Structures are given as structure tokens and as C-alpha cells.
Amino acid sequence: MPTESQIISRLKNRVSIGDRVVLGIGDDAAVIKTEGPGDLIACCDLMVEGVHFRTEWTPPRLLGRKALAANLSDVAAMGGIPKFAMISIALPAKYSSEFVDDLFAGVFELANDSGVTIVGGDTSSSRDSLFIDISLIGECQSGKAVSRRCAMIGDRIYVSGSLGAAAMGLSLLEAGFRIEETQDTTDPRFRAVSKLLAPEPRLALGRALGESGLATAMIDISDGLSTDLWHILNESDVGAKIHASQIPVADCVSVAAGTTAVDPLSLALNGGEEYELLFTVRPDNHQQAAVLAQSAGARITEIGEIVAEKRLSLDRNGVIESVPALGYQHLV
Amino acid sequence: MPTESQIISRLKNRVSIGDRVVLGIGDDAAVIKTEGPGDLIACCDLMVEGVHFRTEWTPPRLLGRKALAANLSDVAAMGGIPKFAMISIALPAKYSSEFVDDLFAGVFELANDSGVTIVGGDTSSSRDSLFIDISLIGECQSGKAVSRRCAMIGDRIYVSGSLGAAAMGLSLLEAGFRIEETQDTTDPRFRAVSKLLAPEPRLALGRALGESGLATAMIDISDGLSTDLWHILNESDVGAKIHASQIPVADCVSVAAGTTAVDPLSLALNGGEEYELLFTVRPDNHQQAAVLAQSAGARITEIGEIVAEKRLSLDRNGVIESVPALGYQHLV
Numbered sequence: 001m002p003t004e005s006q007i008i009s010r011l012k013n014r015v016s017i018g019d020r021v022v023l024g025i026g027d028d029a030a031v032i033k034t035e036g037p038g039d040l041i042a043c044c045d046l047m048v049e050g051v052h053f054r055t056e057w058t059p060p061r062l063l064g065r066k067a068l069a070a071n072l073s074d075v076a077a078m079g080g081i082p083k084f085a086m087i088s089i090a091l092p093a094k095y096s097s098e099f100v101d102d103l104f105a106g107v108f109e110l111a112n113d114s115g116v117t118i119v120g121g122d123t124s125s126s127r128d129s130l131f132i133d134i135s136l137i138g139e140c141q142s143g144k145a146v147s148r149r150c151a152m153i154g155d156r157i158y159v160s161g162s163l164g165a166a167a168m169g170l171s172l173l174e175a176g177f178r179i180e181e182t183q184d185t186t187d188p189r190f191r192a193v194s195k196l197l198a199p200e201p202r203l204a205l206g207r208a209l210g211e212s213g214l215a216t217a218m219i220d221i222s223d224g225l226s227t228d229l230w231h232i233l234n235e236s237d238v239g240a241k242i243h244a245s246q247i248p249v250a251d252c253v254s255v256a257a258g259t260t261a262v263d264p265l266s267l268a269l270n271g272g273e274e275y276e277l278l279f280t281v282r283p284d285n286h287q288q289a290a291v292l293a294q295s296a297g298a299r300i301t302e303i304g305e306i307v308a309e310k311r312l313s314l315d316r317n318g319v320i321e322s323v324p325a326l327g328y329q330h331l332v
Numbered sequence: 333m334p335t336e337s338q339i340i341s342r343l344k345n346r347v348s349i350g351d352r353v354v355l356g357i358g359d360d361a362a363v364i365k366t367e368g369p370g371d372l373i374a375c376c377d378l379m380v381e382g383v384h385f386r387t388e389w390t391p392p393r394l395l396g397r398k399a400l401a402a403n404l405s406d407v408a409a410m411g412g413i414p415k416f417a418m419i420s421i422a423l424p425a426k427y428s429s430e431f432v433d434d435l436f437a438g439v440f441e442l443a444n445d446s447g448v449t450i451v452g453g454d455t456s457s458s459r460d461s462l463f464i465d466i467s468l469i470g471e472c473q474s475g476k477a478v479s480r481r482c483a484m485i486g487d488r489i490y491v492s493g494s495l496g497a498a499a500m501g502l503s504l505l506e507a508g509f510r511i512e513e514t515q516d517t518t519d520p521r522f523r524a525v526s527k528l529l530a531p532e533p534r535l536a537l538g539r540a541l542g543e544s545g546l547a548t549a550m551i552d553i554s555d556g557l558s559t560d561l562w563h564i565l566n567e568s569d570v571g572a573k574i575h576a577s578q579i580p581v582a583d584c585v586s587v588a589a590g591t592t593a594v595d596p597l598s599l600a601l602n603g604g605e606e607y608e609l610l611f612t613v614r615p616d617n618h619q620q621a622a623v624l625a626q627s628a629g630a631r632i633t634e635i636g637e638i639v640a641e642k643r644l645s646l647d648r649n650g651v652i653e654s655v656p657a658l659g660y661q662h663l664v
Binding site: 006007011020021024025029030032034035036037038040042043044045046047048049050051052083084086088089090097100104117118119120121122123124125126127128129131133135137 | 338339343352353356357361362364366367368369370372374375376377378379380381382383384415416418420421422429432436449450451452453454455456457458459460461463465467469
């Protein structure tokens with residue numbers, strides 16, 4: 001079986017981009033010109049039982065939320081506004097009506113919170129695994145979508161929120177911790193697992209960055225900071241230098257890491273499913289980016305800059321390492 | 333596990349239709365107002381291994397074509413023009429790169445033939461079953477989408493093409509016939525199985541019916557003539573009387589039926605996955621409908637009329653039977 005990246009590159013080679021397709025296969029979402037004043041944004045995200053989630057450790061309401069959240073994050077990463085969604089779901093007979101109701105409740109809850117209308121879908125039985133595929137249609141002002149392709153030498157690199165918690169959450173779940181075990185939202189384990197199971201896509205920040213024109217390139221962190229930064233570097237044909245001391249490691253990772261052998265920086269650098277935004281801004285626009293993020297209610301951190309040499313360098317206390325694109329591995 | 337119709341009715345109850353959603357969950361596709369001169373049409377169609385297809389009897393190229401064809405047929409049934417598609421696919425490790433290439437080749441082949449650009453998608457591994465979900469965005473002139481809701485008393489009921497072949501094809505496959513066994517395209521078995529595995533959505537006819545405003549209600553026959561006509565009757569709050577002698581049974585069904593115990597009319601009435609169009613037209617527009625179908629290269633047949641009494645009556649040589657909505661059953 002070919003890998004996902006092999007399939008994507010074969011598809012990219014095959015597609016003849018139509019006149020109206022501004023961006024096709026290979027970005028967070030497609031961008032399509034309309035005859036109206038705005039562009040359409042379209043994406044889909046597939047979650048497969050045993051690959052992307054396990055129902056033993058994911059309450060169905062959170063599973064429904066996350067299936068939509070992954071799409072919302074893609075639209076945010078284009079600088080767009082999510083509008084309409086469709087849900088396809090294949091259900092094995094082992095799941096109860098209550099499970100299904102809770103799953104849909106999660107989808108609708110997040111849709112309502114995000115201004116998204118569920119307009120359709122398809123359902124099927126399934127012999128074995130649960131599959132959820134959500135497709136999302138969003139909008140942006142014409143020509144304002146932010147791709148991965150236009151990071152420029154000298155641009156500053158920013159990340160929203162903090163990193164590493166989702167990967168820590170996955171380790172905790174694999175070690176047997178369950179989110180139902182605590183109601184204490186200050187418990188670092190609760191916070192780490194919540195980041196993985198109940199991510200909050202950065203819709204306001206993404207939209208503000210798109211509409212302001214401040215971001216030269218943007219992606220959401222679903223494969224891990226290093227891999228997703230590599231996506232920007234490859235598509236923009238540039239390199240980057242980032243500083244270990246500036247990468248915002250989530251508090252809960254540092255705390256929980258005290259009891260385990262994991263390296264917090266490694267989790268922050270390589271952990272997937274963060275659904276934070278990674279973007280680049282011209283150096284002159286540093287101040288505007290800070291003001292814009294504050295008004296969008298998001299914390300952003302500058303972690304480095306775009307350089308000409310096509311490598312990703314990590315400055316760890318003055319020692320420079322080359323960072324490969326490790327690629328986030330799903331469960332199987 | 334709840335049934336598909338239970339899930340759909342729960343979803344319909346839950347959705348608050350936004351201002352811009354002309355038609356939401358429950359029709360062949362959703363219809364969305366834009367700020368431009370046209371409306372958007374959006375739908376998705378899910379195909380699950382063991383439920384909708386078996387790879388033992390479906391060549392991968394035809395599987396890819398059919399996954400898109402089901403969506404094209406939904407857009408045709410709204411009177412729209414298909415434009416942009418996204419493919420989500422979950423692949424078990426048992427399938428080869430060649431299988432995957434052939435499957436995508438089928439999707440792209442039909443996309444090119446239909447003026448559709450593939451703009452995105454998602455891929456995943458899968459522990460066991462192959463899962464394909466395609467979502468499609470189409471367009472129509474503002475206000476011209478044809479729903480299931482507006483069939484009126486006195487309207488004539490039409491069906492495109494001929495019926496029963498897909499169900500016959502399924503029987504032949506279940507009995508061990510394989511499409512590779514013959515290259516003789518006049519072989520009734522080849523024609524029956526081709527109708528099931530390589531359906532040809534009625535895009536030109538659907539679009540012409542939509543743009544002309546001639547169809548008062550329309551649906552594509554995916555669940556079977558009786559069930560899909562019931563969808564129109566329920567949504568339009570009317571009944572219908574149809575004539576057994578007028579139902580266009582596919583030639584290959586009549587021929588193949590000579591050697592088996594199946595009733596051709598029963599296959600034509602209840603067999604699913606035909607992807608023909610079923611639509612209603614005001615009686616005064618009979619002649620225009622015939623002219624329009626001819627210019628769209630489609631055969632259409634009048635099979636009955638819409639009546640006030642909320643039942644579906646079948647006139648079989650003067651004997652009137654009530655036809656329930658049997659509902660097409662997939663493989664499991």
C-alpha cells in the first residue's frame with residue numbers, strides 16, 4: 001500500500017487545475033474562485049477507528065467535536081471562515097444508539113459554537129471499524145486565503161498557544177489514564193489529554209491573520225511543528241532557523257514530564273494533533289501581529305525566522321542541529 | 333445501532349437551517365445561497381467495503397468511477413452542474429499500489445469526463461475495510477435547484493433510461509458471474525453487471541430539467557423506484573398512481589430473467605443503485621419534457637401521475653396494488 005504522501009504527490013501530478021481553482025490538492029484546504037465577492041474554501045478530514053482514535057479512551061461527544069475541529073483548524077489555517085459541513089459516518093453494529101447520539105451531539109455542539117451549519121451527509125453500516133469523514137466549506141475575501149507557499153526570507157515564524165500537550169496526552173492514554181478519572185481541570189494529566197481529545201481550533205486568529213494580510217504563509221500543526229514547518233519550507237522553497245528556548249512548551253507537559261522519561265522539547269517539536277497555527281510574518285509587521293493576536297484572544301510566540309538556506313536549524317543553547325521532517329505517526 | 337433513516341430524521345430535527353441554506357439534510361444534496369448569481373449544491377456519498385461493494389467482483393477502476401458517479405447523480409437530481417470534488421479514502425494494507433492507482437484513475441477519468449476538478453481529500457490506513465467518501469460541490473442558477481418537495485397533483489411522473497438491470501447485475505455477481513468473463517457488450521449479463529458497476533449519471537438531463545424549470549420534483553433512483561418515489565410523495569405530501577405496463581424494464585433483465593426465477597417488474601420496481609432520474613412535470617408540459625430529453629440525449633418514460641390520496645398505487649393489468657416503500661438493502 002502506498003503511503004499518504006505518495007498518494008498525495010501522485011494526485012498532485014494527475015490534477016489539471018481548473019481556471020477557478022486558486023489552490024488545489026496539497027494545502028490545508030482548496031481555494032476556489034466564485035462569481036461573487038469572495039472565494040470558497042473546501043477541505044475534508046477523515047478519522048478512522050484504530051488509526052486516529054480509540055473509542056475505549058475517547059468519549060463519543062469529544063470524538064464528534066474533534067472530527068469537526070480538525071476541519072475547522074484547516075479553514076483557520078487558510079485565514080477563512082467555516083460555514084457549511086457534511087458528515088459521512090460508517091457505523092459498526094457494536095455501537096449503541098446512545099453512542100451515536102452523543103457523537104452527533106458533539107459535532108452539532110461545535111458546529112453551533114463555530115457558526116457552521118450541517119447541511120448533509122451520508123451514513124452506512126460498517127463491518128468492523130468506525131469511520132468519520134467531515135467535509136467543510138468555508139469562505140474568505142477574494143484573494144485573501146493564506147497558503148503555505150509564500151514565506152519569504154527574513155519573515156518571523158510564529159506559533160499560537162503552546163505545544164507538546166497532545167503528544168503527552170497520547171502517552172498518558174496509552175499508559176492507561178482515562179479522562180473520566182478526574183474532574184480537576186488543573187490536573188496536568190487532564191489538561192494534556194483534553195488538548196488531544198478536545199482541541200480548540202484557532203478560528204478567530206486564523207481569520208484575523210487572513211483578513212489583515214499579515215501572514216505570508218500559514219499551516220495548522222496536525223503533523224507536528226517540525227513536519228508542518230517543513231511543509232511551509234518546501235512549498236515556499238526556503239529554510240528556517242528556530243530557537244529551542246523560544247518554543248512554547250505547554251505547562252502540563254513540563255509538569256507531567258517530571259515523572260516520566262520524555263523530553264518536553266521533543267514532544268513540542270514532533271508531537272502531532274496540536275491544531276495550533278504556525279505562520280510567518282514580515283519582520284516589519286511584528287507589532288501588528290502582536291496586537292492582532294491579542295484582539296483575537298490568542299497567545300502567539302515568535303520561534304525563529306525564515307532563511308535562504310534550505311534546511312531547518314534548531315538552535316539549542318547555541319548548538320545548531322538540523323531537524324528532519326520526522327512526520328507524526330498515527331496509532332497504526 | 334440506529335438505522336440510516338433514524339439517523340437522518342434525528343439529524344433533521346437537530347439542524348437549525350441557516351439563512352443561506354435553501355435545502356439542508358434530507359434531499360439528494362444541500363442547496364446554499366451565495367453572494368454571486370448562482371446557488372451552491374453540496375453532497376457526499378460514502379462507499380464501504382462489504383456494504384456497498386466487494387473488491388472480488390468490482391475492478392478498482394470501476395470502483396473509483398462509481399464512487400464519484402453516485403455524487404454526480406445526486407447533483408444531476410438537483411438540476412445542477414458538478415464542479416469540484418474531494419476524496420477521502422481509508423486503505424487496508426492488503427491492497428496494492430496498482431489497485432490504488434487504478435481506483436484513483438477511475439475517479440479522475442470520470443471527473444474529467446464530467447467537468448469536475450478534484451480539489452482535495454484525505455487518506456488514511458484502515459485496519460480492515462476499504463472506505464471511500466467523495467464530497468462534491470456543484471452549482472445551479474439561483475433558485476433553480478429541484479427538490480423532492482414540490483410534486484403537485486396532476487403532475488406526470490417520468491423515469492429516465494430503463495430499470496432493473498442493476499439489481500439483475502447484483503444477482504449475477506452473487507451467483508458467481510464476473511464482468512471479466514466476457515467482452516461481448518451485447519451479452520445481457522455483461523449489460524446488467526455494467527449497469528451496477530459502471531452507472532452513467534444523467535448529468536445532461538438533470539441540468540436541462542433544472543435550468544428549464546420543467547421538473548417540479550426530482551430524485552435519483554439509488555434506493556429503488558418504489559422507495560425513491562415514496563421519498564418524493566412524502567416530501568411533497570401527495571400520492572401517486574403508476575402503471576406496471578409503462579415501467580421501462582431493461583432489455584437485459586427480460587432476457588436474463590428467462591433463465592431464472594426473478595420477476596423483471598419486481599427488479600425494476602425495487603432494485604437500487606440505478607442512478608436514473610425520477611421526476612415530475614406539470615401535465616401541460618408533456619411535450620416540452622419530451623423535446624428537452626431528446627436534446628439531452630436521454631430516453632424518458634411516463635409511468636404515472638401524482639394524485640391527492642397519499643398512497644402509491646400500482647396498476648397491474650387493471651388490478652390495483654398498494655406499493656410500500658420496501659427500501660433497498662445493501663450487502664449487509
